[in-house]
Amino acid sequence: MSDIKALQGQGAHLLLVDDDDDLLRLLSMRLSANGYRVTAVGSAEAALARLSIELPRLVISDIRLPERDGMWLFQEIRRTYPALPVILLTAHGTIPDAVEATTLGAYAYLTKPFDAKLLLERIAQALALAAPAAGPDQRDEAWRGAIISRSQCMDELLAEARLVAASDASILIRGESGTGKELLAEAIHKASRRAAAPFIAVNCGAIPEALLESELFGHVKGAYTGAVANREGLLQAADGGTLFLDEIGDMPLLLQVKLLRVLQERVVRQLGSDVARPVDVRILSATHRDLDTAMREGQFREDLYYRLNVITLTLPPLDQRREDVAPMANQFLQALATKYGKTVRGFAPDALEALTTSAWPGNVRQLYNVVEHVCALATAPLIPLSLVQRALRVPSLEVLSYTEARRRFERNYLVQLLKLTDGNVADAARLAERNRTEFYRLLQKHDLDASQFRGDVAIERQDETLKNQ
Numbered sequence: 021m022s023d024i025k026a027l028q029g030q031g032a033h034l035l036l037v038d039d040d041d042d043l044l045r046l047l048s049m050r051l052s053a054n055g056y057r058v059t060a061v062g063s064a065e066a067a068l069a070r071l072s073i074e075l076p077r078l079v080i081s082d083i084r085l086p087e088r089d090g091m092w093l094f095q096e097i098r099r100t101y102p103a104l105p106v107i108l109l110t111a112h113g114t115i116p117d118a119v120e121a122t123t124l125g126a127y128a129y130l131t132k133p134f135d136a137k138l139l140l141e142r143i144a145q146a147l148a149l150a151a152p153a154a155g156p157d158q159r160d161e162a163w164r165g166a167i168i169s170r171s172q173c174m175d176e177l178l179a180e181a182r183l184v185a186a187s188d189a190s191i192l193i194r195g196e197s198g199t200g201k202e203l204l205a206e207a208i209h210k211a212s213r214r215a216a217a218p219f220i221a222v223n224c225g226a227i228p229e230a231l232l233e234s235e236l237f238g239h240v241k242g243a244y245t246g247a248v249a250n251r252e253g254l255l256q257a258a259d260g261g262t263l264f265l266d267e268i269g270d271m272p273l274l275l276q277v278k279l280l281r282v283l284q285e286r287v288v289r290q291l292g293s294d295v296a297r298p299v300d301v302r303i304l305s306a307t308h309r310d311l312d313t314a315m316r317e318g319q320f321r322e323d324l325y326y327r328l329n330v331i332t333l334t335l336p337p338l339d340q341r342r343e344d345v346a347p348m349a350n351q352f353l354q355a356l357a358t359k360y361g362k363t364v365r366g367f368a369p370d371a372l373e374a375l376t377t378s379a380w381p382g383n384v385r386q387l388y389n390v391v392e393h394v395c396a397l398a399t400a401p402l403i404p405l406s407l408v409q410r411a412l413r414v415p416s417l418e419v420l421s422y423t424e425a426r427r428r429f430e431r432n433y434l435v436q437l438l439k440l441t442d443g444n445v446a447d448a449a450r451l452a453e454r455n456r457t458e459f460y461r462l463l464q465k466h467d468l469d470a471s472q473f474r475g476d477v478a479i480e481r482q483d484e485t486l487k488n489q
């Protein structure tokens with residue numbers, strides 16, 4: 021309840037619709053006294069006209085109105101502004117309508133005469149559950165990209181991130197898997213003076229040691245078997261910009277030493293070369309591992325730790341910021357509905373409630389998977405509780421057809437082989453235990469060109485290739 025209280029007022033804009041002037045005046049006063057900004061209108065038509073000028077955070081409407089009634093207004097809102105919460109006010113005669121409206125997605129209804137305290141409570145709850153306002157207040161927020169936040173702890177973290185983005189300091193982002201570490205790193209880059217230069221992310225835990233060294237530092241032709249041409253490393257490719265080293269705790273010790281030298285000397289030497297090339301790159305790194313323990317156990321170098329960890333930002337687990345769940349779920353649903361070509365409008369209130377109260381050990385990534393799951397299976401405009409409950413039982417499934425899952429696996433496998441062999445088809449075919457003709461056919465099927473994995477151009481091309489997967 022305390023976060024609901026904290027949300028009260030704060031200038032949130034409400035649209036109030038009632039043809040009873042006295043009630044309109046009284047309610048406006050009461051809501052304004054509680055910190056809300058109120059627009060009051062006397063008819064459904066006037067409300068719609070108002071909505072086209074400025075979108076409030078919430079609509080409170082009487083059902084009985086002259087001309088078009090509150091049910092008509094509610095349906096218009098559902099059609100045009102599906103994420104906008106609505107609370108209906110009803111007299112006894114219109115209770116069945118109000119009940120129907122809540123099954124169609126109205127946040128709540130209150131029966132007249134109602135207690136103003138109850139209305140304030142419902143408003144605060146609806147605002148806490150609703151998608152974030154897309155109002156002018158957020159115009160200055162482009163740097164944060166896709167980051168959604170409604171919770172105080174995230175807002176504070178983002179404010180801090182924005183502040184430290186301006187400096188060139190190395191930042192270590194801590195947080196459980198799926199909490200948004202990479203998204204935050206990208207936002208920091210966008211808020212920094214380096215925004216126009218590249219942002220390159222590398223997952224140190226996902227690449228074999230030998231390949232990681234070559235990926236980061238590059239190599240010259242002949243540096244090792246398979247290095248058939250010069251190749252620029254990611255440190256060089258990120259020159260002027262930001263390199264994000266995800267899962268830094270998984271970086272092998274030998275590479276830690278080399279990375280430390282780059283940070284100290286600000287130069288990079290390609291594998292097999294003594295030539296020091298100057299590099300200006302900001303390092304952001306992330307880990308879900310406890311680096312203090314890794315240091316104690318001799319698996320992480322203390323000197324590198326202090327270099328990377330000038331500033332620490334810690335992303336809280338999703339379970340510690342439940343206010344973020346509903347706006348995230350709503351936003352993910354809108355995006356996924358477009359992706360799947362579905363006319364899904366939103367979650368039933370109890371379905372949203374179930375998402376908000378569920379445990380999220382896999383954090384935002386898990387929430388995204390669950391929303392994707394329900395969206396793919398949705399057969400009605402409003403996602404019912406039963407579907408959410410079903411999806412929560414298999415939370416980590418990424419919804420892909422068997423054919424698509426197989427295609428992605430195959431393509432990724434071929435890309436990794438080509439990277440490992442520096443685009444040498446004979447070597448790659450040998451590792452795959454396929455003859456060359458067959459291997460070429462596989463490359464063709466996945467629209468892959470082995471020559472893109474050779475030489476200096478390889479990195480940009482591979483990035484494009486991976487993006488197209």
Ligand SMILES: Nc1ncnc2c1ncn2[C@@H]1O[C@H](COP(=O)(O)OP(=O)(O)OP(=O)(O)O)[C@@H](O)[C@H]1O
Pocket residue numbers: 166167168169195196197198199200201202203204266308348384385388
């Ligand atoms: N605050 C947020 N708003 C919107 N989407 C988010 C938010 N946080 C995370 N996501 C989404 O959740 C998914 C996981 O985020 P991300 O990859 O940044 O997490 P991570 O902490 O880097 O995970 P890992 O430790 O597994 O690498 C991504 O699809 C990301 O877009």
